[in-house]
Amino acid sequence: DTGVSQDPRHKITKRGQNVTFRCDPISEHNRLYWYRQTLGQGPEFLTYFQNEAQLEKSRLLSDRFSAERPKGSFSTLEIQRTEQGDSAMYLCANDIGDYGYTFGSGTRLTVV
Amino acid sequence: DAKTTQPPSMDCAEGRAANLPCNHSTISGNEYVYWYRQIHSQGPQYIIHGLKNNETNEMASLIITEDRKSSTLILPHATLRDTAVYYCIVNGYGQNFVFGPGTRLSVLP
Numbered sequence: 179d180t181g182v183s184q185d186p187r188h189k190i191t192k193r194g195q196n197v198t199f200r201c202d203p204i205s206e207h208n209r210l211y212w213y214r215q216t217l218g219q220g221p222e223f224l225t226y227f228q229n230e231a232q233l234e235k236s237r238l239l240s241d242r243f244s245a246e247r248p249k250g251s252f253s254t255l256e257i258q259r260t261e262q263g264d265s266a267m268y269l270c271a272n273d274i275g276d277y278g279y280t281f282g283s284g285t286r287l288t289v290v
Numbered sequence: 291d292a293k294t295t296q297p298p299s300m301d302c303a304e305g306r307a308a309n310l311p312c313n314h315s316t317i318s319g320n321e322y323v324y325w326y327r328q329i330h331s332q333g334p335q336y337i338i339h340g341l342k343n344n345e346t347n348e349m350a351s352l353i354i355t356e357d358r359k360s361s362t363l364i365l366p367h368a369t370l371r372d373t374a375v376y377y378c379i380v381n382g383y384g385q386n387f388v389f390g391p392g393t394r395l396s397v398l399p
Contacts, residue, residue, distance in 0.1 A: 182333075211386070220292070220377055220389030221334065234386070269333050278324050279387060281333030 182282035184270050190288045198256045199285045201270030209273035210253050216266045260289045292390030293380040299394040308365040312378030315359045321382040325363045327374040368397045
């Protein structure tokens with residue numbers, strides 16, 4: 179148990195459908211990150227929140243992607259009109275200070 | 291882009307030490323070296339980090355060269371459960387972690 183929970187663990191969706199993933203972070207850590215990982219590659223930064231404020235977004239985050247963190251607690255990542263290229267593992271992480279990040283187990287998205 | 295270079299893969303015999311190298315020739319004075327590993331279908335897991343001194347914890351040792359341009363992660367007695375992808379990351383305060391493709395370590399029985 180890493181302390182960061184992600185739901186669902188796996189999601190299969192048809193191309194064109196919308197999907198939403200949830201991340202429940204370690205409650206006392208106010209920075210939350212989303213990363214995407216495709217097969218054989220390291221995780222790629224998507225966006226991060228300081229409390230409820232979204233402070234940075236990667237150019238990978240197209241306008242079909244939106245992330246929220248209401249009240250600075252859990253976060254959601256929504257992908258609209260999914261494409262096959264969106265198939266990946268989506269990882270959420272907390273910044274735990276000097277020890278870097280604690281990652282969740284991720285949500286594996288497959289777009290068919 | 292990642293600021294580190296690692297070999298794509300390595301093998302190690304079970305029970306032997308695994309020495310994973312990392313080059314970070316453009317590291318800045320205030321940037322730390324972090325090591326993470328990722329076991330199949332899980333999120334990356336923190337292993338160890340350091341600035342310029344060698345570090346050791348219950349998982350591994352980190353040896354950083356005096357010029358800080360390279361480092362080595364040492365798993366003293368590798369087990370089959372250490373088979374994973376190992377990422378070396380250079381990171382300064384306020385920066386987002388940038389992962390490269392890492393080193394795929396295979397521990398062989």
